Amino acid sequence: MATPDDRRYTDQHEWALVQGTDGTSPVVRVGITDHAQDALGDIVFVQLPEVGAEVAPGTAIGEVESTKSVSDIYAPVKGVVAAVNERLTDAPETINADPYGAGWLVDIAVPVEVGDPIGLLLDAAAYQALIEGS
Template identity: 85%
Template sequence: MATPDDRRYTDQHEWAMVQGTDGTSSVVRVGITDHAQDALGDIVFVQLPAVGDEVVPGTPIGEVESTKSVSDIYAPVAGVVAAVNEALEATPETVNADPYGAGWLVEISVPGEGGDPIGGLLDADAYQAVVESS
């Protein structure tokens, strides 16, 4: 399974990738990993937070429902939801087909100048070790 090294990961199987910064905040795109979508099976519904919702790391911000189960999506960073992937409302299976691309879930605006808002998360190798140990 793919684990791209251009983003960071949580032990709850979310990925996070900085999309850009404007000097006062960073935009972090979030999705679930290839491992997570594979374990879930066919995704049939995605519930996402509303734009403007404040999120706290490690707390649920939505759900992914598959033919097997329902799983929470956890915020990897603190901030405000800046965008949601509205295309998933009509085509939730996109998360299965392209979890690291078109199947992204939300974008979170993380306040703060400079720095790395996702630096505290797992790199690809560390995440892979989590997957292999479970």
């Protein structure tokens, strides 16, 4: 399974990638990992937060429903939801096909004072070790 080196990971199987800024704040794109989508199976429904919602690290911000189960999506960073992937409403299976690309879930604008918004998350090697140990 793929674990790209260009992003960071949570122990709840979300990935986070700094996309740039919204003019002032860093924007972090969030999705679920290849490992997570594989464990879930065929994804049939996604519930995402509203744009403008404030989120905190480790809090549930939505759900992914598959033919096997329902799993919460957790915010990896603090901030405000800047965008949601509307494509997933009609095509939730996009997450299965491309979890690190077209299957992204939300963009979160992180307050500037946070500093490195994803610095405390797992790097690819640490995440790989986590999933190999489970």
